[in-house]
Amino acid sequence: MTAARIGIGGPVGAGKTALIEALIPVLRARGVDLAVVTNDLVTAEDAERLRRSGLIEPARVRAVEAGACPHTVIREDPTLNIVAGDALERDYPALDLLIYESGGDNLASTFSLDLVDWWIFVIDVAGGDDIPRKRGPGVLRCDLLVVNKTDLAPYVGVDLDRMLDEARAVRAGRPVIATDARRGAGIGAVADAIIAAVLFDRHD
């Protein structure tokens, strides 16, 4: 049985790595055997952060250097990412889930379905409550939209309920989950959504 592959993409600093850090213990507590592939421009910064976190065995984190264009390696030519995922599956034959973290990108970034079975797009309230209204392909096409940093809403003048309503409206009712990745709010719901979407047969 091969591992399910999911993507986590979104603008620079929206909280992709923070979401993965919060998800790892929740998914592991639910019996999910997982590994992570990170994509950075020219460093392995996100991979190093996860390896140092103590949340996951360091060898379960692989880094792909995306070069100048982060969405190329998750959309146009995902070869490097497929190879990194295949290597993790060879090293960990019982793997249930491979999480691909995209490099920080813009609202147009999307994942190739040759690479992932299902993908999350992360935006944050500090980026502005007009982000859903801009109807970027990431916001529209992802399987799950995460609106992160809900704790910051009062400080940046964002009406969170309205932002969530607008996000649901532009997505024609497809799932939207609000999170505070630093404190763990909403993370259980994101883990549930991942399990229901791609792991249901293994963890029912």
Ligand SMILES: Nc1nc2c(ncn2[C@@H]2O[C@H](COP(=O)(O)OP(=O)(O)OP(=O)(O)O)[C@@H](O)[C@H]2O)c(=O)[nH]1
């Ligand atoms: N207040 C608050 N800060 C957060 C939250 N999630 C992430 N952050 C902070 O936002 C900053 C960016 O978070 P990252 O997880 O590095 O974001 P990223 O999307 O992985 O960033 P890149 O990989 O650079 O694109 C860090 O300083 C985090 O501590 C949140 O829910 N609330």
